[in-house]
Amino acid sequence: MIYLTLFMEFFQIGLFAVGGGPATIPFLMNLAGRYDWFTKGDVASMLAVSESTPGPIGINMATYAGYHAAGIPGGIAATLSLVLPSLIVIVIIAKLLENFSKNPYVKSAFWAIRPAVTGLIATAVVGIFETTLFTASDGSFQIPVFSLIMCAVFFVIMNLKQLHKLHPICFLLAGAILGIAFQL
Amino acid sequence: MKMLLDLYCVFFRIGGLTFGGGLTMLPMLKYELSEKKQWVTEDELLDYYAIGQCTPGIIAVNTSTFVGFKKKGIPGAICSTLGMVSPSLIIITLLALFLERYMSAPIVAHALTGIKIVVCALLLNTVITLAKKSFVSPVCVVIGVLAFGLAMFTPVPAVILVIVAGVFGIVMQKLGRLKL
Numbered sequence: 435m436i437y438l439t440l441f442m443e444f445f446q447i448g449l450f451a452v453g454g455g456p457a458t459i460p461f462l463m464n465l466a467g468r469y470d471w472f473t474k475g476d477v478a479s480m481l482a483v484s485e486s487t488p489g490p491i492g493i494n495m496a497t498y499a500g501y502h503a504a505g506i507p508g509g510i511a512a513t514l515s516l517v518l519p520s521l522i523v524i525v526i527i528a529k530l531l532e533n534f535s536k537n538p539y540v541k542s543a544f545w546a547i548r549p550a551v552t553g554l555i556a557t558a559v560v561g562i563f564e565t566t567l568f569t570a571s572d573g574s575f576q577i578p579v580f581s582l583i584m585c586a587v588f589f590v591i592m593n594l595k596q597l598h599k600l601h602p603i604c605f606l607l608a609g610a611i612l613g614i615a616f617q618l
Numbered sequence: 619m620k621m622l623l624d625l626y627c628v629f630f631r632i633g634g635l636t637f638g639g640g641l642t643m644l645p646m647l648k649y650e651l652s653e654k655k656q657w658v659t660e661d662e663l664l665d666y667y668a669i670g671q672c673t674p675g676i677i678a679v680n681t682s683t684f685v686g687f688k689k690k691g692i693p694g695a696i697c698s699t700l701g702m703v704s705p706s707l708i709i710i711t712l713l714a715l716f717l718e719r720y721m722s723a724p725i726v727a728h729a730l731t732g733i734k735i736v737v738c739a740l741l742l743n744t745v746i747t748l749a750k751k752s753f754v755s756p757v758c759v760v761i762g763v764l765a766f767g768l769a770m771f772t773p774v775p776a777v778i779l780v781i782v783a784g785v786f787g788i789v790m791q792k793l794g795r796l797k798l
Contacts, residue, residue: 449674458676487713488634489706490643492676497710509711513703520675524683525695527669532688539788542796544665546761546787547780548752551668553765554776555748558641559741566734581735588739599653602645603635605736613732614725 436504437511439469444496444515451492458492458516462499471503492516584612621690622697628655629682629701634709636678637733643678645740648747651685658685660751671776678702761786 447461459477466474480498487494493513500512534540567585570576588605592598612618628650636643644667651657658666666684670677679702686698753759761783768774790796 451674487706487709488637489709490633490676490678490702493633493679493703493706494710497707498714501711501714506711509707509714513707517675517679517699517703520673520680521683521695521699523673523675524669524680525687525692527673528684528687528695538791542787542791543784544661544668544787545754545796546758546783546790547668548661548664549749549758549762550765550779550783551664551671552745552748552752553762553767554671554769554779555641555644555667556745556762556766557769559738559745560770562641562741563738566738581731584732585735585739585742588736589742592739592743602649602740605740606635606637606733609732609734609736610729611732613728613730613735616728616732618728618731618735 436508440500440503440508440511441515443469444500444512445518447496448516449519458495462495465499469503472499476502580616581618584609622693625686625689625694626697626701626704629686629698630704632682633678633702634705637730637737641677642737642741645744647678647681648744657689660747664748664752668780671780757790 443465447458447465451458451461462477462480463474466472466477472480477495480495493516496512496516497509501509504511531540567578567581568575588609592600592605632643632646632650636646644663647663648660652660652663663681666681667677669684670680673680679699682698682702683695686694686696688694690697749762753762765779765783768779769776787796
């Protein structure tokens with residue numbers, strides 16, 4: 435029963451991959467070694483595909499892996515199995531939070547957690563800058579003058595009073611058009 | 619029923635319009651959920667993100683589950699989560715059918731490079747907004763800078779940093795240094 439196997443495997447990944455999408459990669463590598471659904475090389479191309487398509491990377495990878503293993507139903511089975519554990523865990527936590535959000539301990543914990551998470555997010559953003567802007571296609575360090583200027587210009591534009599209410603997709607679309615126009 | 623459909627649609631849009639996963643979704647979450655719909659505050663988004671760092675699963679999905687639960691209980695959580703994963707399911711399945719051609723088309727590569735540059739600007743903007751919201755006292759600034767430094771230059775896992783920060787907050791409160 436391929437669907438049951440898919441369910442078991444992806445449910446486990448969803449349960450044990452703590453820390454978001456990229457945490458699923460080692461688990462997928464492990465799957466590649468145990469089943470003939472896809473190879474380790476496929477995981478790398480899956481990652482590339484996921485990075486250039488919309489949606490959370492972990493979900494994209496599950497869909498892609500499930501599709502490789504058992505077609506469209508396989509994709510659906512793998513994806514739903516992956517999200518099921520976090521759905522259950524988060525509903526429980528949300529229920530607890532609902533009861534405890536007025537609790538002074540919870541409040542003071544989050545008072546300190548929020549700035550810490552901001553710091554963590556900043557770290558991740560630096561990482562994204564590094565890989566998307568400062569790493570050339572051959573992996574070496576580069577200083578992309580045009581990209582940096584474009585990034586700065588967009589940053590200024592999205593902070594203009596008249597424009598900062600604009601949907602982010604407008605900026606993304608403009609970026610895509612500029613990318614094609616300037617052959618980036 | 620209308621609310622459930624609304625939840626599904628909003629998260630479908632967020633899932634379908636963000637490239638690069640988890641973190642790059644943050645500007646979109648902030649725009650759709652706290653600015654436009656005002657379903658959650660930016661503080662709450664940070665809290666969900668923090669919890670997402672320490673719990674299993676994909677952070678974007680966890681956030682959608684949280685927001686859905688907050689608005690409409692368990693059915694809301696399910697609808698939001700399904701909304702978030704539906705675009706991936708559709709797009710990746712379509713792509714798997716003609717993957718090679720899509721990936722190697724130069725026009726797609728150029729467009730994606732442009733998109734990635736804009737994503738960087740959006741993220742920078744988001745981090746600044748979050749810092750303004752969460753750095754409510756000098757101690758908070760120190761916590762933020764410390765977390766940044768530790769995550770950047772040491773292999774300490776994010777889960778540990780979040781837990782230590784939480785314990786620190788509770789200790790501060792116990793010592794009477796914190797008025798909330």
